[in-house]
Amino acid sequence: MAAWGAEAPPRPGPRPRLSIGDLAKAGVALADELGLEAVTMAKVADRVGFTPMSLYRYVGSKDELIQLMFDEMGRDLGVSAERAHGWRDGLESLAHALADRYTEHPWAVDVPIAGVPTMPSQVAVMEYGLELLVPEGLEPGEALGVLQLVAGFVRSHSALVRDITRAATPGAALSPFSAASSRLADLVDPAVMPRVAEAARLGLLSPPAPDSAAADEELDDLRFGLDRILDGVEVFIERRHTGQV
């Protein structure tokens, strides 16, 4: 796979003027500025000073380019198992590092998950997680399951945060569906769905006011879910240590 950067032996013909990484970086920059839907072969080509069709010398399809962009944005998370104070601290660092990346690159939550993780940055996360969890007695398969749990939660949480942020940002194009969330209290029949109606009344289903506390709330939500997951993992590790499972 190209993303793993096998070194090319000397060949006849002109040397490529780009690398796959250049292409991925250009795509990331474009998506950062204008969103994922703005990433077209033509615009990426323009950004690197190429014609659209030349990109196909580097990637087999646009989908492949998108996957490379996702890998690019997940590189070098700055976590290391040696520096972590135990598995729990390590997983928390990972979760926050991932969440930060999603915040920096909001489009990344729109990139479809393409099968079992095989891109370098994802594999690096796997190695990290295995280093944290296998010494605690987890089987590799179990450790990967925990990792999937954490990474998946951060992703879905980040997606929610992004959409809420977008809906609460005046001037942003809000879909007809996010627009409806503020009216959800009117749509839900309290007789049929009393608890949702109450939650809507409490404002839990509307975008929060864009005050300074919004970021804190998002962080709280991340922590809440993460704490539940890690509590569950802790229970499992305890049981494994005491031979109950």
Next chain:
Amino acid sequence: MAAWGAEAPPRPGPRPRLSIGDLAKAGVALADELGLEAVTMAKVADRVGFTPMSLYRYVGSKDELIQLMFDEMGRDLGVSAERAHGWRDGLESLAHALADRYTEHPWAVDVPIAGVPTMPSQVAVMEYGLELLVPEGLEPGEALGVLQLVAGFVRSHSALVRDITRAATPGAALSPFSAASSRLADLVDPAVMPRVAEAARLGLLSPPAPDSAAADEELDDLRFGLDRILDGVEVFIERRHTGQV
């Protein structure tokens, strides 16, 4: 919002020959047969015996149609809080019902998450979850957090299962990336990533052989993640009951 089916008062002009639900159902059927990328306005129109442009009398955009399809596929999960034996059993039933739906409609994991859940089927899930968890002492916001955890996990797990299944199915169009997973063992340098290399050697990163045990493995993985989450929630509920939090 149209999906909530406000009844139309008598109006001049021809009566609409379709309903939004018809359109959503047609889209679902199409996606079931040919995948989400096959869902185009033209093909859906063809299926209901309309011209492409007529669909815009019912939906504002293709994205809106896709959201309606997602709502359609999540309707009537067949769970009820009254029938559940406690919150944990109730959440397990929900998770399995959702997983079954994703299995029946694999394209659903490709539907982008559009903000805070506001579609009827999603709101029904919310009501269900609140009924299960609020009596245990959780705040509505906490209960929604737990629900997001469960639903998000089932979704990401289902995505993985679908991609693995697709990769293991001979004849299916497998992306260059899923194709690479079988070669991951060759790509990873054991000196740099010893634990991933070992996991690859154990076959944990390759699609499983398409034997009869595959379905069981998938179910095991679902159970594993779900058990961790619910263990974590259980710890939280215990603490709440004993006033620790």
Next chain:
DNA sequence: TCTATCTGTGTATACCATACTCAATAACTG
């Protein structure tokens, strides 16, 4: 120097979402 091979370009195609216009339709008004 010759040759095989690779790069980036130019051109062309098929598909797609969707804007705009219009004739036919059917409820409401008198």
Next chain:
DNA sequence: CAGTTATTGAGTATGGTATACACAGATAGA
């Protein structure tokens, strides 16, 4: 019952999209 008017579904058109294909120039090895 006749006229008015809003609405439906069809027809036509447009701009953007990914990508197939063929070619001219460039370059490393013989």
